[in-house]
Amino acid sequence: MNALIQNLFVLPAPLAYGLIAALVFAEAALMVGFVLPGETAVFLGGVLAASGHISLTALLAVVVVAAIVGDTVGYEVGRRLGPRLLGSKLLRQHTERLEAAQASMRGRGGWAVFFGRFTAFLRAVMPGLAGASRMRYRTFVLFNAAGGILWGVGVSILGYLAGTSFSRVEHSLGVASAAITVVFVMVVVFLWHRRRRGARLTGEALETDDSDGRHDTALGVAKREYRGVDRALVIIPTYNEAGNIEVIVDRVRDSVPSADILVVDDNSPDGTGQIADALALRDGHVMVLHRADKAGLGAAYLAGFAWGIGRAYDMLVEMDADGSHRPEELPRLLDGIASGADLVIGSRWVEGGKTVEWPRWRMLLSRGGNAYIRLALGLEIHDATAGYRAFRRSALESLQLADVDSHGYCFQVDLTRRVVAAGFNVSEVPITFADRTVGESKMSGAIVGEALWRVTVWGLRRRLGLQGRVSPRRAAVRVS
Helix, strand or coil, rough: CCCHHHHCCCCHHHHHHHHHHHHHHHHHHHHCHHHHHHHHHHHHHHHHHHCCCCHHHHHHHHHHHHHHHHHHHHHHHHHHHHHHHCCCCHCCCCCCHHHHHHHHHHCCCCHHHHHHHCHHHHHHHHHHHHHHHCCHHHHHEEEEEEEHHHHHHHHHHHHHHHHHHHHHHHHHHHHHHHHHHHHHHHHHHHHHHHHHHHHHHHHHHCCEECCCCCCCCCCCCCCECCCCCCCCEEEEEEEECCCCHHHHHHHHHCCHHHHHHHHECCCCCCCCCHHHHHHHHHCCEEEEEEECCCCHHHHHHHHHHHHHCCCCCEEEECCCCCCCHHHHHHHHHHHHCCCCCCEEEEECCCCEEEEEECHHHHHHHHHHHHHHHHHHHHCCCCCCCCEEEEHHHHHHHHHHHHCCCCCCCCHHHHHHHHHHHCCCCCCEEEEEECCCCCCCCCHHHHHHHHHHHHHHHHHHHHHCCCCCCCCCCEEEEEEE
C-alpha cells in the first residue's frame, strides 16, 4: 500500500487522480478505511497540486465525489448486510471502538455521520452503521455530503499548503534542512491527531446530555426514572428466537419506554444475535450481550445480572423472549419494586393469574411442582418456578450469585429461596401466561429432572440442618 502512495509522485496525472479516487472510495464502501490510506492519499494529492503535477480544482472535485459515492455505497452495504458485517472477523478485532461508534450513532444520528468523516475508523464504519440502523437515506445524504465536502476540501488544501511551505523552506534552508523540518512537523501532527482521536472516541462514548437528563455510555446505558426507582433493565435470554426477538423488544419498548433492554444471546445458529444487533443500532435503549455457547438459562441470567449491576441499574427484570411473558404486564412488576418489594414474581397461580392454551399435563406439572417446592423448602410462594420477575439491585448484590450453579428452570427456585432466606420482601402479582406460538419450547425431561433433584437435595439439607432455615425475620410474602 505504501508503494501505491509513493507511485503518486511518478504516475501520470490521470492515473494519480484515479488512484486517489479509488482509495477514498474504498475506505468507506468496503468498511475497511482504517487500514486504507485514503486520507494520506488526499493529503499527498494536495502536495502534488502544489508542485503543479495535477490541478488543485480537479483534485477537489475527484476527492469530494469519491468520498460521497463511497459513503453511499457503504450505506447500502450496511443496509443489506449490516449484521453480518458487524460480526465479521475484521471488525470483531475492534470491538470497543465499534461499540463507541454505535453509541455515537444512537446518540447523534446524522451528526455522527458528519463528525465520523474526520476519524479513520469512524469514516470507515459510520456509513455502514447508518445503513444497518435504517437511518433515513435523505438524512444520511445530507450529513454525508456536508462532511465529505468539508473533509475533502480541508485535507486537500492542507496538503497543498504543506507542499507550498516545503518549497519555501527548501529555498531558504536547503534540501536536507527542509526535509528534517518537515519530518519533525509531521511527527508532531501525527501525535496530536492520535491523541485528539482518542479523546473524540471517549467523548462520544461517554457523552452527557443534561438537557434531557440522559447519560450515555459506550454500551448505550441511559439514566431514566420509573415511579421512584431510577432505572430498569429487562434481561431477555435468547437461543434460536429469530422469529420472536424483534416483536418482544418492540412490545417492551411500547409498554415501558423508559426501560432498557439487554438481549443475552448464546450464539444462536438462527441469527438471533445479529437481529438483536440491528435492533440495538436503531434504538439506544437496546443492548446485546453475546456469549460464546449455549450454557443454560441460569448462566444467561447471571451474566445479565452482572452486566446490569455493573452499570448501576436499580431494577433487573427477567423475561422470556417467546412472548409467554406479556410485556404489557411489566408495569405491574415494576410498581411492586417501587412500592418496596425486593423481588416481585409474576405469578400464574395467585388470584387473577392464569394460563392460556396450556395443555393439562403442563398445568399439572407446574402446580404439582410448586406444591412440592412449598413442602420441601418451606416457601410461602405460589409460583416459585415463574420466570417473569423483577429484582431490586440491592437484593441481588447481597446474594452469593457466584455460588449459583443451577441452569434450567430450577434456577428460579434457587434464587427465590435465597431471596427469602436473606430476609428480603417478596411480592407476587397476577399475570397471564401464554404458550409460545413461534419456535420450539426449551422445556425437556432433563430440565424437569434437574429441578426435582435439586429441590429434593435442598429440602433434605434444610431438614437435616445442614444449611440455614428460612429466615424468620423476612417480611411476609405479599400477593398484590
